Amino acid sequence: MRGARGAEGARQWCWRWRRNPLRRRDDVFEAWIVLVVWTVMVLGGALAGLVTARAADESFTRLRQDRHAVPAVLAGGTGSAVPAGESAVYDRVRATVRWRAADGKPRVGSALVPSGHKAGTRVTIWLDPQGRPTTPPPTRSAAATESTLLGLGAAVALGGLVFGAGGLARWRLDQRRYARWEREWERLGPQWGHKTP
Structure with missing residues (x-):
């Protein structure tokens, strides 16, 4: 049927x-x-x-290959900074940091860093191929x-x-x-x- x-x-x-x-x-x-x-x-x-x-x-994949992490030092505290909306999770804030470029010269700029740290704290920032601070590349799973x-x-x-x-x-x-x-x-x-x- x-x-x-x-x-x-x-x-x-x-x-x-x-x-x-x-x-x-x-x-x-x-x-x-x-x-x-x-x-x-x-x-x-x-x-x-x-x-x-x-x-x-x-x-x-290109982003992960182009961007690289470097050590930096916070120029100011991040305890009262407002979370940055461009971060995947809002535990990062935009703050002024100091780092050394590939040629060894000191650099100062604004980068996304973990919140709640004092000036002088060592952090890791991400740089683009031109050496400018940028957002971290997405993880493989993301x-x-x-x-x-x-x-x-x-x-x-x-x-x-x-x-x-x-x-x-x-x-x-x-x-x-x-x-x-x-x-x-x-x-x-x-x-x-x-x-x-």
Whole structure:
């Protein structure tokens, strides 16, 4: 019984593809629209997600390779500083620090450091390739999570865009059908009021 219902459902779903006297050219066109939309949503969404996740992962890997940690000394206390919103966890604050550059010259700048320390405390800061203070690179696990989320977001965005475009195409097709039916009704409707001899 269940198999018969499944076969009947498949026949109903595929009626636009089978030859029958009620099938119109618009029905075949609509079937192609549905097939293309679902194919692009599934395959294109998967591809967009993978490409985005891979690009994000490579970007995070580059950040980990480009940024390096150096020892520094706090120029002022961080006990009353306001937490920096750009930190992943709000236990870091922006403070003035002193460190030695790769050429040995002393440098002074603002960097993210752990909160609650006095002036003169040794801390670790992160520098970009130009030697400027920057945020720490994401950890491997954080980068993997963010890459996955970005990939999923790209897949959903592409799927939604394609689904919307398919819906718009089907709506335009329906408008064409309604206009055709209206013309046919105007042509045949008056004949229904006449009695045949």
